[in-house]
Amino acid sequence: MPMAAASTDSQPSARQAFFRLPIISVFLSCFMLSLFPSTALASSGVGVEDAESRLKNLYPEILRDEAVARLHQLGGVSDANGYLERTFLSPASVKAGNLIREWMEDAGLRTWIDYLGNVHGRVEGRNASAEALLIGSHLDTVIDAGIFDGPLGIISAIAALKVLNSNGKLQTLRRPIEVIAFSDEEGVRFQSTFLGSAAVAGILPASALHISDKSGVTVEDVLKDNSLDITKENLLQVKYEPRSVWGYVEVHIEQGPVLERIGLPLGVVKGIAGQTRLKVTVRGSQGHAGTVPMSMRQDPMAAAAEVIVLLESLCKHPESFLSYDGHCNSSSVESLSSSLVCTVGEIATWPSASNVIPGQVTFTVDLRAIDDMGREAVIYEFSNQMYQICDRRSVSCTVERKHDANAVLCDSELSKLLKSAAYSAVTRMTGEIQGDVPVLMSGAGHDAMAMSHLTKVGMLFVRCRGGISHSPEEHVLDDDVWASGLAVLSFLEIQL
Numbered sequence: 001m002p003m004a005a006a007s008t009d010s011q012p013s014a015r016q017a018f019f020r021l022p023i024i025s026v027f028l029s030c031f032m033l034s035l036f037p038s039t040a041l042a043s044s045g046v047g048v049e050d051a052e053s054r055l056k057n058l059y060p061e062i063l064r065d066e067a068v069a070r071l072h073q074l075g076g077v078s079d080a081n082g083y084l085e086r087t088f089l090s091p092a093s094v095k096a097g098n099l100i101r102e103w104m105e106d107a108g109l110r111t112w113i114d115y116l117g118n119v120h121g122r123v124e125g126r127n128a129s130a131e132a133l134l135i136g137s138h139l140d141t142v143i144d145a146g147i148f149d150g151p152l153g154i155i156s157a158i159a160a161l162k163v164l165n166s167n168g169k170l171q172t173l174r175r176p177i178e179v180i181a182f183s184d185e186e187g188v189r190f191q192s193t194f195l196g197s198a199a200v201a202g203i204l205p206a207s208a209l210h211i212s213d214k215s216g217v218t219v220e221d222v223l224k225d226n227s228l229d230i231t232k233e234n235l236l237q238v239k240y241e242p243r244s245v246w247g248y249v250e251v252h253i254e255q256g257p258v259l260e261r262i263g264l265p266l267g268v269v270k271g272i273a274g275q276t277r278l279k280v281t282v283r284g285s286q287g288h289a290g291t292v293p294m295s296m297r298q299d300p301m302a303a304a305a306e307v308i309v310l311l312e313s314l315c316k317h318p319e320s321f322l323s324y325d326g327h328c329n330s331s332s333v334e335s336l337s338s339s340l341v342c343t344v345g346e347i348a349t350w351p352s353a354s355n356v357i358p359g360q361v362t363f364t365v366d367l368r369a370i371d372d373m374g375r376e377a378v379i380y381e382f383s384n385q386m387y388q389i390c391d392r393r394s395v396s397c398t399v400e401r402k403h404d405a406n407a408v409l410c411d412s413e414l415s416k417l418l419k420s421a422a423y424s425a426v427t428r429m430t431g432e433i434q435g436d437v438p439v440l441m442s443g444a445g446h447d448a449m450a451m452s453h454l455t456k457v458g459m460l461f462v463r464c465r466g467g468i469s470h471s472p473e474e475h476v477l478d479d480d481v482w483a484s485g486l487a488v489l490s491f492l493e494i495q496l
């Protein structure tokens, strides 16, 4: 099924962008020369490598051409006609999982699917009992999604391992390496994100199996319908022992405009904002649109509208309510203000007819901030002011917390290694010494958040066009897909 994702590369090519970098400092050059002597030598003009053999060592057929083709192929695996949608264990998700499994096997990995529908591909390397490096991302999507959010991290990891396999180096890795394609990160179907990675990390409560989707189907039902025999005991089996894991790495599109603005394909993630999802239900008095006088209405739609605008204003100006009670100092208010974002993305009304005053309106709230206490303070203030609005309008309001994940800081050692790997990849591609690899915060959530409960985590971001994501307009240059695969390869080469 053809998906709407654009495939034309309208950005300047990665190579052009690299050449426009400012001159780097002498200190940085010396530092990086000691890290990557051979590439630095080649790029400084001493012992210039022949362009053809250099290109061959960059494995463009696997890391770029095949990876890009696979991204597009996966982008065509959808439950919807004409747009991309793959929610937790939907038929398209199952198909996508099987495709990924085939690609893992093609890279020489041993594969299996766990009780939560996560797809695993593993190589033991030289020492099967050493702590494993896990590399992952998710195979589910939002509705009307782009093709890179999730799959890029899975496919670039598989591609890098395929290169090692084709060079006969896969079995010589110092520790087991495992790629995991997580079954649910977006949380579109059950509103509870990270079902797959939380189970692997051992933080998914058995009660999550009873969460139901809009049609009343539970997580447990879906798993059983897909022949995954989930029970309380089997859920525990999905969990990894912390001592068996060395760390978790995730490559993901940035979903923001920073790398594009800087003109670099890769960045290292410093941390991930915390997030909360709420469901607000407003109940009023259902009635006839033509006969109930305005003064006698208890209209949940108008109340919901006022509450939504309240949320927007609180999140635009948290300083207006956080500073006056003396609990927050100015720097924490400032840091909250700069990262706080709130969204109402889904609204439903009953009975939803143009000539009926609704009886009930429900809407979602998605709230993110770097500062966990600040996020709580916003939720507290929002609930208080919401109840005042609801009282004044004589409607009843309830708030349910559907999902919470605290902010996560990436591990500094892993980040250093990823930074070196990103630097090495870009240097290898351009033959030029590069500027420092940017360090970014992530406003978007990632499986790394759940995995941080199991092990240290590190993330790499990949530039995307216009910073656009969660849209069919989402786009990553072919050369940037290549850079991300090469960065994973460079990172894995440290494990040889």
Ligand SMILES: NC(=O)NC(N)C(=O)O
Pocket: 149, 185, 186, 187, 193, 255, 443, 444, 445, 446
């Ligand atoms: N990276 C992402 O798009 N992740 C999410 N599911 C999010 O809501 O941030």
Ligand SMILES: [Mn+2]
Pocket: 142, 149, 186, 470
């Ligand atoms: Mn997403």
Ligand SMILES: [Mn+2]
Pocket: 138, 149, 150, 185, 252, 445, 446
């Ligand atoms: Mn994602």
